[in-house]
Amino acid sequence: MRTPPALAACIGVAVLTALAGVAIAQSLAHALRPHPAAVPNTHAPGEVDRPELVPFIVADPAKLPGIVMDETAATLVGKWQYSTHTPPYVGLGYLHDMKDGKGEKSVIFTPDLPRAGRYEVRLAHCYNVRRATNAPVTIHHADGETKLRINQQQEPPHGRLWRTLGTFRFAAGTNGWVRISNEGTEGKVVIADAVQFLPVP
Numbered sequence: 001m002r003t004p005p006a007l008a009a010c011i012g013v014a015v016l017t018a019l020a021g022v023a024i025a026q027s028l029a030h031a032l033r034p035h036p037a038a039v040p041n042t043h044a045p046g047e048v049d050r051p052e053l054v055p056f057i058v059a060d061p062a063k064l065p066g067i068v069m070d071e072t073a074a075t076l077v078g079k080w081q082y083s084t085h086t087p088p089y090v091g092l093g094y095l096h097d098m099k100d101g102k103g104e105k106s107v108i109f110t111p112d113l114p115r116a117g118r119y120e121v122r123l124a125h126c127y128n129v130r131r132a133t134n135a136p137v138t139i140h141h142a143d144g145e146t147k148l149r150i151n152q153q154q155e156p157p158h159g160r161l162w163r164t165l166g167t168f169r170f171a172a173g174t175n176g177w178v179r180i181s182n183e184g185t186e187g188k189v190v191i192a193d194a195v196q197f198l199p200v201p
Helices: 005-031 051-056
Strands: 067-070 075-077 081-083 094-096 106-109 117-124 135-141 144-150 162-170 177-181 194-199
Touching: 117 177, 135 162, 144 162
Parallel strands: none
Antiparallel strands: 067 194, 075 106, 081 094, 106 177, 117 162, 117 194, 135 144, 135 177
């Protein structure tokens, strides 16, 4: 029995659409690889403590506005471990300092900014009572360095994921950076996930 041409066309479109979806998923998985210096995640897929926050995960950082640096492209000092246990997060997951080696660990995000100018800098982190209330963050910009302490127990105001650190002037290229460290955070976990640079007119 022959398949009617219209039905065959519909089946062909459905197959092509499915194949395209698989290709996109494979491309995304290929583009985002865990940081080679990080300790692997110990949680099984889907094992989360806040299921209601799963919709706020941003799986593809490239879809976000501005310049986004995921932890996969950051520089790690000391041992950091991957986790997906507490959503939301950007990309494959987030890093935590395993609550040890205090004062010896940091994650440095160094973007390649396309042009000089003012940028709003945002930091992504998940949140709960196990997090540090005073995580040190340093922003190195064209006018010097700004040091802040971030309460990672508080819900970030932008999409439950992003917290604004301020607006700073940066030179073009890789002169600026943002560093998260675990100094002075004894007894609590420090999270490092992603940094976003949004151009300000």
